[in-house]
Amino acid sequence: MAENPTDNTALKVRLITHMNKDHKKSLSHYLQHYSKLPPAIADTAQLVDVSLSRITLTTRSSPTGTETTTYLPIRPSAMQNMSESRERLVYMANECLTGLGMSPYVVKTYTPPGxxxxxxxxxxxxxxxxxxxxxxxxxxxxxxxxxxxxxxxxxxxxxxxxxxxxxxxxxxxxxxxxxxxxxxxxxxxxxxxxxxxxxxxxxxxxxxxxxxxxxxxxxxxxxxxxxx
Known part of the structure; x- marks a missing residue:
């Protein structure tokens, strides 16, 4: 059965919104690991497009605010359909954490001394x-x-x-x-x-x-x- 283009578009919009809202750190890690960008620039990342073979991100450099577009191939291989996007992006996120020497276990709290x-x-x-x-x-x-x-x-x-x-x-x-x-x-x-x-x-x-x-x-x- 052929894919419904409307469904794919809606899925893509939800994915982009979700990544920009809830996974900014992962976007930054993609650019730090795959493109070797410094954190100060990578942290400005915005996901603007997703295709079966690549993701497209923009960053801004300070102090000029110049916008740069970066294309990253989907890993470990291109997708057959958009429903595979979550699996691929999670794979890439974990690969970046390993490459950057980071742990998936995030500490968000402080414990005072006894x-x-x-x-x-x-x-x-x-x-x-x-x-x-x-x-x-x-x-x-x-x-x-x-x-x-x-x-x-x-x-x-x-x-x-x-x-x-x-x-x-x-x-x-x-x-x-x-x-x-x-x-x-x-x-x-x-x-x-x-x-x-x-x-x-x-x-x-x-x-x-x-x-x-x-x-x-x-x-x-x-x-x-x-x-x-």
């Missing part, structure tokens, strides 16, 4: 304050009297090296933020500069590796919810 994590945050802030100025380690200071019990050799050494200690803490925690972004936030599609992204990054900057365990537990929850 009592131990809060204690670590307090300790880090205390360390930053202590090493921020010589006077915090000088004779009669709170740290010298209450934490070092006036142990002069150690206090004198820390006072002389306070800037090294201060910047060491900052560099270490910034490195942990970079590691979190590269190994987890990007992989699980936490949108950069979103509220959830900022919460995870700020936690990492103050808490350190405890954040990694909490994030991994969040991923486990997403996987379980997806499978049920």
């Amino acid at each position: 009592a131990f994590g809060i204690a670590v945050v307090v300790g880090v802030l205390m360390g930053l304050w202590t090493f921020s100025a010589e006077r915090n380690l000088a004779e009669g200071s709170f740290v010298r009297i209450n934490l070092l019990h006036n142990y002069h050799p150690l206090a004198d050494f820390l006072m002389k090296t306070h800037l090294f200690g201060f910047f060491s803490i900052i560099v270490l925690h910034l490195a942990e933020c970079v590691h979190l972004q590269r190994t987890r936030l990007r992989k699980h599609q936490v949108e950069t500069f979103s509220k959830v992204w900022w919460l995870w990054m700020v936690s990492s900057s103050l808490e350190g590796f405890g954040v990694f365990k909490r994030f991994d537990k969040e991923v486990e929850k997403v996987i379980k919810a997806t499978k049920h």
